[in-house]
Amino acid sequence: MRISLQELLAAGGPVIADGAMGSRLFAAGLPSGAAPELWNVQNPEAVKDIHRSYVEAGSQIILTNTFGGSRLMLDMHHLGERAAELNQAAAENASSIAAAAHHPVVVAGSIGPTGKMFAPFGPLDEQKAAAIFAEQAAALSEGGVDVFWIETMSDLKEIAAAVAGCRQANPALPVVTTMSFDRKGHTMMGVSPQQALETFEALDVFALGANCGNGPDEILGVIEKMHALDAEAILVAKANAGMPKFVDGKSIYDASPEVMGQYAREARAAGATIIGACCGSNASHIAAICRELAAGG
Numbered sequence: 005m006r007i008s009l010q011e012l013l014a015a016g017g018p019v020i021a022d023g024a025m026g027s028r029l030f031a032a033g034l035p036s037g038a039a040p041e042l043w044n045v046q047n048p049e050a051v052k053d054i055h056r057s058y059v060e061a062g063s064q065i066i067l068t069n070t071f072g073g074s075r076l077m078l079d080m081h082h083l084g085e086r087a088a089e090l091n092q093a094a095a096e097n098a099s100s101i102a103a104a105a106h107h108p109v110v111v112a113g114s115i116g117p118t119g120k121m122f123a124p125f126g127p128l129d130e131q132k133a134a135a136i137f138a139e140q141a142a143a144l145s146e147g148g149v150d151v152f153w154i155e156t157m158s159d160l161k162e163i164a165a166a167v168a169g170c171r172q173a174n175p176a177l178p179v180v181t182t183m184s185f186d187r188k189g190h191t192m193m194g195v196s197p198q199q200a201l202e203t204f205e206a207l208d209v210f211a212l213g214a215n216c217g218n219g220p221d222e223i224l225g226v227i228e229k230m231h232a233l234d235a236e237a238i239l240v241a242k243a244n245a246g247m248p249k250f251v252d253g254k255s256i257y258d259a260s261p262e263v264m265g266q267y268a269r270e271a272r273a274a275g276a277t278i279i280g281a282c283c284g285s286n287a288s289h290i291a292a293i294c295r296e297l298a299a300g301g
Contacts, residue, residue, distance in 0.1 A: 006099075007108035009151045009178055009210065012064055013238065018272050018297045021065040021242055021280025022058035023290050025114075027255070029054065029069070039081040041073050044093040051094070055101040057287040059109055062294030065278065066102060066109060067153055068094040071116040074140050080119065088143040095147020112153035112180065113144030115166055122161045130165045137169025145174040154181045155242075156216045158191035160203050167207045178210035180278075182240050185226045186217040197229040201237065213240030216282045219247050219259065220267035224274055231275025241276040243267055245284035257284025261292035268293040269300045 012019055029040050032050045043051055055066050072078065073094065075087040083090065095113060102109035118136060122128045141152055152170040157163050163181055170179050183191050183200050190196050197214075204212040214226040223243040230239055246259030259267075268279050279297065281289050 005105050005108045006102055006150070007110060009065070009110050009112075009180075012108060012110055013277065018268075018276070019064050019278045020062050020290065020294055020297065021240070021278055022055075022063040022067055023281040023285030023287070024245075024283050025054060025067065025069050026071065027284055028286060039072065039078060039083055040069055041078065041090045041094065042081070042083065044069055044090050044097055048093065048097050051097050052101055055098050058290055059101055059105045059107075061287040061290040063280070063290055064107065064109055065112050065280070066098050067112045067114040067155075068098045068144065068147075068149060070094045070114045070140070070144065071155070072119075074115070074118050074136050076118040076120055076136055077116070087139055091140050091143035092147040095144045095149045099148040110150045111148065112151045113141065113147075113149035115140060115144075115152060115154045115170070116156050117158070117162060122159060128162075128165075130161055130168070133162060133165035134168040134172065137166045138172040139169075141170045141173035145177060150177070151210070152177055152179045154179065157181070157183045158195065159193045160195055160199065163203065164207060167209065179207075180211045180240060181207070181209045182213045182215040182242065184216040185214050185222060189222070189225055189229075197226045198233060201230050201233050205234070205237070211238035211240050211278060213242075213276065213278070215240070215242035216244055219244050220264070220270070224267070224270055227271055227274040227276050235275065238278065239276045240278040241271040241274075242280045242282045243271075244282045245289055248284060255284070259284070259289075261288045264289040265292035265296035269296045272297060272300065
């Protein structure tokens with residue numbers, strides 16, 4: 005059952021987003037070092053199964069398998085020329101699961117960093133970056149997403165370029181932006197929660213917040229600071245399932261579903277409206293988040 009993000013939020017109460025995509029694909033057999041986006045056309049049923057698992061666990065927002073779907077990121081796998089194809093296919097895969105769901109589900113077009121630095125430290129400027137993001141956003145829009153979801157950013161210039169690209173592609177769709185505050189409450193580029201909030205609000209995004217990072221405690225601190233600055237902002241919390249430990253060459257995250265359920269209640273109390281999980285999480289974590297939020301109101 006499809007619904008807009010605005011309608012979903014208007015119903016009141018917390019909104020449940022989904023969990024990890026990349027780590028679930030690797031668990032399903034995606035070869036190490038391969039581009040997850042390629043499975044949108046090579047193994048779409050595996051991608052759909054992950055979306056379906058989150059919807060069945062209670063997710064009301066599912067993110068497309070396009071975190072590394074910009075032309076620049078795909079170029080690292082010699083797939084840049086297929087950016088439009090892979091993004092549109094991802095949006096169609098997620099849309100088919102949302103349409104078949106028994107509860108309302110929003111499809112969010114995931115847009116991650118380009119992997120390149122901005123001038124004067126690298127080759128990008130905001131105009132070039134905006135064009136790259138616009139290409140990705142246009143394909144996501146063509147595939148049927150309900151919202152553009154810019155995530156795991158560390159540079160405010162890249163946020164601005166991504167928002168500009170999304171609005172160039174489809175100004176009618178809302179934009180959600182989140183950054184990763186993984187350096188003692190700041191992003192890798194030194195951005196604080198206050199700076200992020202001020203920039204996001206100047207860009208007039210629909211919702212904003214934090215994802216990924218170093219686990220629930222870090223995200224909670226960011227949400228508390230943002231909520232203290234603007235109690236009316238629609239805040240997003242999508243924490244990793246704890247911290248990774250390397251076991252037999254694989255990253256194993258240490259937060260149980262119960263731990264993530266408690267994080268969800270604390271995130272809600274801190275001011276978050278949209279709550280989900282990120283790296284290392286699965287449908288069990290999302291189900292626990294749903295249970296805790298339902299119990300806590």
